[in-house]
Every structure is written in C-alpha cells, then in structure tokens.
Amino acid sequence: MKRLLLPVLTGLGLFCSCAEPQPVQKPNVIVLFIDDMGWGDFSCFGNTDAQTPNIDRMAEQGISFEQFYVNSPICSPSRVAISTGTYPQRWDITSFLAHREYNEERGLAQWLDPEAPMLARSLQQHGYATGHFGKWHMGGQRDVTEAPAITQYGFDASLTNFEGMGPKLLPLTKDENGTIGRIWADAEILGGPVTWMQRSEITTGFVDKALEFMKASQTKDQPFYVNIWPDDVHSPYWPPYEEYGVAKEQGKRGLYLAVLEALDQQVGKLFDYIQNDEQLRNNTLVLICSDNGPEKGAGRAGGLKGYKTHLYEGGIRSSLIVWGPGLIAPEAVGTRNASSVFSAIDLVPTILEVTGTPVADSITYDGEALTETLLGKTQASRTAPIFYSRPPDRKNYYGFTELPDLAMRDGAYKLLCDYDGSRPELYNLETDAAETTNLATAQPDRTAAMTQKLLKWYAEVQE
Numbered sequence: 001m002k003r004l005l006l007p008v009l010t011g012l013g014l015f016c017s018c019a020e021p022q023p024v025q026k027p028n029v030i031v032l033f034i035d036d037m038g039w040g041d042f043s044c045f046g047n048t049d050a051q052t053p054n055i056d057r058m059a060e061q062g063i064s065f066e067q068f069y070v071n072s073p074i075c076s077p078s079r080v081a082i083s084t085g086t087y088p089q090r091w092d093i094t095s096f097l098a099h100r101e102y103n104e105e106r107g108l109a110q111w112l113d114p115e116a117p118m119l120a121r122s123l124q125q126h127g128y129a130t131g132h133f134g135k136w137h138m139g140g141q142r143d144v145t146e147a148p149a150i151t152q153y154g155f156d157a158s159l160t161n162f163e164g165m166g167p168k169l170l171p172l173t174k175d176e177n178g179t180i181g182r183i184w185a186d187a188e189i190l191g192g193p194v195t196w197m198q199r200s201e202i203t204t205g206f207v208d209k210a211l212e213f214m215k216a217s218q219t220k221d222q223p224f225y226v227n228i229w230p231d232d233v234h235s236p237y238w239p240p241y242e243e244y245g246v247a248k249e250q251g252k253r254g255l256y257l258a259v260l261e262a263l264d265q266q267v268g269k270l271f272d273y274i275q276n277d278e279q280l281r282n283n284t285l286v287l288i289c290s291d292n293g294p295e296k297g298a299g300r301a302g303g304l305k306g307y308k309t310h311l312y313e314g315g316i317r318s319s320l321i322v323w324g325p326g327l328i329a330p331e332a333v334g335t336r337n338a339s340s341v342f343s344a345i346d347l348v349p350t351i352l353e354v355t356g357t358p359v360a361d362s363i364t365y366d367g368e369a370l371t372e373t374l375l376g377k378t379q380a381s382r383t384a385p386i387f388y389s390r391p392p393d394r395k396n397y398y399g400f401t402e403l404p405d406l407a408m409r410d411g412a413y414k415l416l417c418d419y420d421g422s423r424p425e426l427y428n429l430e431t432d433a434a435e436t437t438n439l440a441t442a443q444p445d446r447t448a449a450m451t452q453k454l455l456k457w458y459a460e461v462q463e
Contacts, residue, residue, distance in 0.1 A: 026223040028284040035234040038294035040302025050257040054268035062323035069343040073315030078291040085348025085365035089461035095391035111139020111147040121154025129217040133206040134229030136164030162187030171199035176245030199238035203230040203266040232263040256298035282326030309394040311407040332376025341381040385410035415450040
C-alpha cells in the first residue's frame with residue numbers, strides 16, 4: 001500500500017502542515033458528524049424525551065433533510081464514504097476497524113489507503129486550511145500502530161481519540177460515587193501528545209481545538225474546512241458527573257439522553273462563535289448528521305425499522321441539517337426537505353462545487369454534485385441508486401436473524417436481498433418508510449430488475 005507523504009510540523013499540541021494563505025473568498029465548511037445517533041434523536045426531528053436547543057436553532061436558520069442517507073450502517077465505512085465521495089467497499093473497509101487479526105479475519109484493510117480521493121486533500125491543495133478534530137476510525141486503533149497519521153490524508157492539523165494516529169484526547173470517567181477511571185489507556189501507543197479529560201467533556205475539548213484552528217485561519221485570511229467528529233453519542237455513556245446518578249436510574253436510554261443533551265450544550269459554543277461573527281455567519285456552511293443509526297435501547301430512528309449495523313432504514317437514514325445564512329436560498333431558511341434523496345458520498349463533490357474547487361481528472365466519485373439541493377434552491381434527488389452491503393460480521397444482530405446482505409435505494413423503491421439475489425424484500429418508501437409490506441412477490445419485474453442492478457454493483461466493487 002502506497003503512502004502519500006506530506007510535510008509535518010508540530011505546534012499547539014497538533015500535527016500541522018499548513019498551506020499557503022489566500023484571501024477569504026471561498027466559503028468555510030464545518031462537518032459535525034455525530035456518532036451512533038438515530039434519525040429521530042434531535043428534538044427538531046421529534047424527540048420529546050430530550051431537548052437539543054442549540055442544534056434546533058441551526059435547523060431554524062437552515063434546512064432539515066429527511067431523506068438523507070449515510071453509506072454504511074456502521075462507523076468506519078460510513079466515515080470513509082463521507083471523506084472520499086466513494087463507496088467504502090472500494091477500499092475494503094466494510095465494517096468497523098479493530099484489532100489486526102480481526103480485520104484480517106473479516107477481509108478488511110487495516111487502514112484507509114492514503115491515496116484515496118480525500119475531500120480534505122482536494123481543499124488543502126486549493127488554499128484551504130484543513131483540520132480534523134474528533135473520532136477518526138479509518139486506521140490506527142487497538143494494535144494497529146503503524147497506520148498513517150491523519151495529516152497524511154490532507155489535514156493540516158488533527159486531534160483524535162483512541163481510534164486514530166497522532167495527538168489525542170482520551171477519556172476519564174467519574175461515576176455517581178466520584179470514582180475515577182480510564183478508558184482505552186492502551187491508545188497511548190498510537191501517538192501523542194495525549195490529554196486525559198472527563199469523557200463527558202471531550203466534545204468540548206474537540207470544539208475548543210477546532211475554534212483555535214478556525215481563529216488561526218481567520219488571522220491568515222485563509223478559508224477553512226473542519227471536521228468535528230465527537231465520540232458522542234456512542235456508548236459507553238458517561239454524562240456529566242452531576243447528572244450521572246439520576247440518568248443511570250433511568251437505564252441505558254436515560255444515560256444516552258443525558259449524553260445527547262450534553263453534546264448539544266457543548267457544540268453550542270461552536271455555533272455561537274460562527275453565528276456571532278458576521279464574516280463567518282455569511283460565509284460558512286455547516287453540515288450536521290450522524291454516521292449511522294442508533295444502538296438498540298439508546299437512540300431512536302423515529303419509527304424507522306432497524307438499528308446500527310442494519311441495512312433497514314433505521315441503520316442508514318440520518319437526519320441532516322444544513323446551515324449557512326449567507327449561502328442557502330433565503331426562501332429555504334427554516335424549511336424541511338422531505339423529498340430529496342441523496343447520501344454522504346454526494347457531499348464530497350457537492351462541497352467541492354460549493355467551494356469552487358476543481359476535481360482532478362484522475363478522480364472518479366460515486367457521489368453526485370447536488371449543490372442546488374443542499375443550498376435549498378431545488379429539491380432534486382441523486383439520479384443513480386444508492387447501494388449497500390452489510391458489515392460482514394453482522395448477519396445476526398440486535399435480535400434480527402438472517403439479515404439481508406445487500407440493499408439499494410432507487411427512486412421511491414428499496415430492495416434488500418442476499419449475496420446471491422435470494423430472499424428479496426421490496427418496499428415503496430414513499431408509502432411505507434417503516435418497511436412493513438414486502439412487495440417482492442407483487443412486483444416481480446421490478447424486483448428482478450433491481451436485484452440484477454444490485455448484484456452487478458456488488459460484483460464491481462469487489463474487483
């Protein structure tokens with residue numbers, strides 16, 4: 001595997017390799033990628049058990065998308081898709097990256113090939129300051145200690161957790177009795193410097209470093225692209241110490257909701273900063289979504305079927321909020337788009353188009369540029385189907401047995417089947433978003449045509 005080597009400097013406790021500054025004319029971009037959150041977990045998407053006022057405020061000033069999809073129901077491949085604009089199957093990352101032996105057993109790469117067409121690198125090469133703050137999980141975890149540094153993927157600066165190489169924040173825990181513990185202490189072998197802080201406050205740690213990076217970019221009149229990918233709301237759930245005892249009495253769901261509300265409070269600091277700075281408010285695009293569906297018993301998918309790891313809607317459909325008062329159509333502010341169907345792979349070519357960044361002739365994306373849709377000027381959908389394969393280690397999970405191996409969304413219809421095309425399930429999502437009525441027998445021609453298309457795609461990405 002070839003590695004793309006970039007110059008590396010050390011500063012501010014981060015790895016840096018800074019591009020030449022340019023006048024700030026291009027829009028800034030921030031991607032807030034929440035971990036294991038269900039489609040219905042924002043209060044603006046129907047959650048009545050917890051409140052997310054800061055995120056709701058972004059929705060009120062932006063656009064909420066109801067039919068946005070990530071490209072895997074589990075974290076590592078989902079992160080590959082939103083980073084590269086390509087299907088993660090092309091990079092042999094189809095489930096979460098773990099120990100070396102377990103990765104090999106499941107046929108996974110040990111890390112994402114650094115020559116993948118990273119959005120960050122394309123922006124970096126055209127004048128953007130690029131920073132990644134939060135979970136990485138695309139290489140460098142457990143005993144995989146020789147993975148490339150995050151900065152080798154086109155980032156000037158990085159700060160991560162226990163699933164990435166380089167500077168990191170690692171979690172301390174504090175229970176209702178005041179007992180202090182450490183999680184993932186072995187991650188210190190994956191590079192440093194390492195800062196230990198309370199698990200309930202780590203999102204603030206990532207936000208603070210992101211703000212520091214953004215302010216430095218502003219000083220240099222340089223546009224920025226920033227990932228803020230918190231550990232929240234992934235288990236184990238450690239809400240603030242003051243709330244831990246009460247939340248614990250309410251079980252897993254109670255702990256989850258307390259962490260969700262704490263996440264909202266911590267990202268509020270980021271939102272306040274960009275909303276209160278006129279230049280940033282008028283020239284920054286913020287995208288907020290989840291990497292996959294919720295863990296069973298914790299988050300909820302708003303009545304959609306399935307959970308994290310499933311190819312049913314609950315595992316792959318994510319609420320998406322797009323904020324950018326100076327960029328989105330004025331008539332779209334505060335609206336909900338319930339009709340546009342697109343996915344995370346489409347965000348890469350769309351962001352490149354929004355920022356005026358050219359695409360190298362050598363790069364081919366699976367995603368489509370949907371700039372007019374993202375900015376609220378049309379309600380067009382992606383033209384090509386969205387394809388999926390399940391994590392290879394998740395045939396039976398969360399009480400579901402013999403889960404489908406493959407899936408595709410094409411227009412109003414969704415098909416699921418096994419690797420050989422057997423056991424097809426066909427749903428009309430416009431009338432049956434909960435996937436309750438299998439139409440495969442009633443519509444044999446459509447089922448056969450979609451199955452053929454899906455199997456052809458899977459054979460291609462396996463090459």
